[in-house]
Amino acid sequence: MVRVKLPPTIRQRRLGGELRRLRERADLSATNAGKLFGTTQSRISNIEAGGYAVSADRVRALARLYDCTDEPLIDALAAMTGGRTRGWWEEYREILSSGALDLAEVEHHARAVRVASVIHVPGLLQTTDHARAVVGDVVPPLAPYQVEHRVSHRIKRQAILYGDHPTPFVAVIHEAALRMGFGGPKVARAQLKNLIERSEEPHIQVRIIPFGAGTFPSAGHGIDQFSGPLAQLDTIQLDSDHGSVFLDAQSQLDKYRTVLDRMESCALPPGESRDLIHRVEKSL
Structure with a gap:
């Protein structure tokens, strides 16, 4: 059986979009962010496109990397993590x-x-x-x-x-x-x-x-x-x-x-x- 990868949900895309905004405010390219985070530019881009699920811990780590100190926002973004919502x-x-x-x-x-x-x-x-x-x-x-x-x-x-x-x-x-x-x-x-x-x-x-x-x-x-x-x-x-x-x-x-x-x-x-x-x- 071939497993078909489901497209990202709008919630996953929104989380990725918010992480992209944090990166851009930090004036970091996806390439530089990947190097600092110990991953690749393509992984950062996939996260920001909602195509790669991230954990709450990884969201918090990315927020620290981007010098985000808005704790309510970080908590809200962390709460948006996890797998696809099977509604x-x-x-x-x-x-x-x-x-x-x-x-x-x-x-x-x-x-x-x-x-x-x-x-x-x-x-x-x-x-x-x-x-x-x-x-x-x-x-x-x-x-x-x-x-x-x-x-x-x-x-x-x-x-x-x-x-x-x-x-x-x-x-x-x-x-x-x-x-x-x-x-x-x-x-x-x-x-x-x-x-x-x-x-x-x-x-x-x-x-x-x-x-x-x-x-x-x-x-x-x-x-x-x-x-x-x-x-x-x-x-x-x-x-x-x-x-x-x-x-x-x-x-x-x-x-x-x-x-x-x-x-x-x-x-x-x-x-x-x-x-x-x-x-x-x-x-x-």
Whole structure:
């Protein structure tokens, strides 16, 4: 039997990227870092690409080599080590895109999640029928079994909002998404009722940007913020027709945190948002 090497997970790639940033701040080339660490340039490069698993001790040793004295950051990076996380999403590896698996993994490890969406109810709050209506209308069209794979993956992602320690979740949604009517009136009403019910849970906050709120940034696509153990280890995801784009450079994190803050400032408070959802649901 030939064992196929699995590609690095997004968590492994992020750990490698953070180690690369530490090396670059120390003004060391990969070649020099390898010599000082007693290894090769290719091994350092493989670590930074997420292709070579490293232990917590090795991460701490590299941090010392790079003169990093930020102990909370070192501890957080050390906690990201180990083998590949064999999460439930691995069963979709040969079925869905790597971006879909990356999204599930990032959500699983996030300390908190904040999303903003204009046209769609966020996937973590969608009903099965709503998700099926949305996924079933993509271009090019999917076969029925492909639709069901994507729907089941989306619903399983919602597990982070359940259990004894659910992930804190903030959803900023434009009123337009409430009125899209995906799947017809029956499906749309059930989706809005689900949105109301979920918004009443203590760890879930739904904020609605009403029509007439004026302009706000990034109205054209969805934005997700996944909080890491430290702010500098956050991840931003941009949702587009061609798939997920993950960002983690500090300038990108700063930009999209500001965008999300501004979008949230345009939204109604949670109670008023719930009232608006009620009114839209009754009008269907």
